[in-house]
Amino acid sequence: MLKIRNLHASIKGTEILKGLSLEVNAGEVHAIMGPNGSGKSTLAQVIAGHVDYEVTSGSVTYQGKDLLDLAPEMRAREGIFLGFQYPVEIPGVNNTYLLKAALNAKRKHLGLPEVDAYEFMKLIREKMKLMEMDPSFLKRGVNEGFSGGEKKRNEILQMALLEPTLAVLDETDSGLDIDALKVVANGVNTLRSPERGIILVTHYQRLLDYIEPDHVHVLSGGRIIRSGDKSLAHDLEERGYDWLSEAVSA
């Protein structure tokens, strides 16, 4: 589904990703772990198409297409979803409006009829139940005045609505208390299916207690220095990142 080959990417002239390779197949959940500054968020942003990041070499193909050729909105419509580490507050733009516009942009792209207001409300209420969110939040501005936890729930709600083929969740667990973490994990697990790929970018092992990954990768210095199964995450939890970085540089 997603093939990343020897990816180099920089922002404002500073190279962050230095030859990263990764392959995600349908049905798999991959966890990308690593210390701060290792390039985890950069990887998420590059997959989603953030314009500030420049890909200097390497390739990313998604379902056989050159992903780097697509504008961010086309990637979204083709089924890629990025759950933001810091979801943006957009006062004056109503949540319902954004959710409906996003869903219809995708449906239109896929040649499906747009959903009307009635169908949409039915659909979104169902998804909000899953995320244990109060319906009143639909009337609010996008993320406006939301707590950290509410913002993250809102990201997963958007994901649940858009039903992406490939979801990249950037530090979705940060800033969540244990109850919110469970709700968010439940939202992600509900979406797990043989047709979908999920990439979890996380600093801590905690999230992986609730969402079990098929593969765990450790990112350091802009490339993947170790890959393994979920037991790797436990090792990291016990021993920290240093032993790996040392092992690599040794």
Add this chain to the structure above:
Amino acid sequence: MSTEFSAETELRSAVERLPANSLKPLRQSALTGFLKTGFPGVKQEDWRYTNLQAAVTLSQRWLSADRGSIKKLPDSAASVLQQLQEQIEADWIVVASGQAFLDGSTISDADISVRLLSTDPQAAEQINTADPLSSFNAALMTDGLVIRIASNSVIKRPVAILLFDDSDTAAALSNARIVIDAGVNSSCQLLEIHRSHGAAEQFSNTVSQVNLQAGSTVALTRIQDREAHHLHTGRVAARIGADASFNITSIDIGGALIRNDVAIDLAEAGADVTMNGLYLASDNQHIDNHTRVDHRVGPSTSSEEYRGLLNGNARCVFNGKAVVHIGADGSDAQQSNHNLLMSDKAEIDTKPELEIYADEVKCSHGATVGQLDPVSLFYLRSRGLDKDQATRILTSAFATKIIEESPVAAAHDYLQQRSKACLERIIAGDSK
């Protein structure tokens, strides 16, 4: 130094020719006052960014052409009025070519009195001629419109004034004067809708003066929506009495050269004003908003937020002055001005000015100038919205706040619709 005015003789005879009503002495003294100063010029600090030369030249030509006043409401005004009546639930009065037409008024509330200035000597006595444009206006006013709200009355339906100018067949110059007096403990909502029509040039110079008696609440929302080649100067001057509260919301989405002045006098304890504004400018539009609030006694409060969105070669000016006078202790003055520049050729000059001569005063101001937030743009695009759609959503969200905060709720849909249409034009200009 002022802008050269070389049509003194023509101006004198134009003033002479106006209808011989009780306003004659008032016009004469305003004329004398105006001739002492002439039009303001760019060497005056308050006018350094806005050159009125085009309006002065137009006025001179108009005066030399010896045009009279109109006798009946033009058809063009009547048809605009009809459209507006379908869109906004309000009572209506039309001021066309600077002249009030009371016969078409739909006001039936017994607590609202509507008269011509020439029949209201008390209002005529208080005509404001404190600045050159107000003097010019008073010298050339055919007649003014006086609206009085009875004490202790709560007016539910907004009173909407359509200020309309037609330059279909010839150039037009107009000087509308509106006097509003809100009685003790009364409350009302007012709308000023500025529209124009006609291929020929025109310059409208309007003055609205509002008196808020003790305990009254008045909201005045003003939308200047004139055609793209027309010139306009508009002043709103308000005196706010004890525990009275005024909201003035100014929206500018039309015109070529626009200068608005808002002058607020917080005259008694507990006086409060909210001054909000929105200007959407593109191409070669020039929109200048000057506001001044005088806190004369304390405690009194003022809060102000102006927002502007500029594209093309637009040039806008924001100057917000707050003066807290000696003894106005405990006053609170808040001000902000936020601008979005969509083009590197657009220019905004923003200047907050605070003069504080009292103690225990809370004052703040802040101005920002920037582009659309790239993170918000990316966020929306990452949800599948294309760049144009994301831009439209973000610009409209930026503008919406000012409209939504206008207390004249009956006009919200109309204001949203007009400003959205204007934003569409402005953003389309971006891709040219």
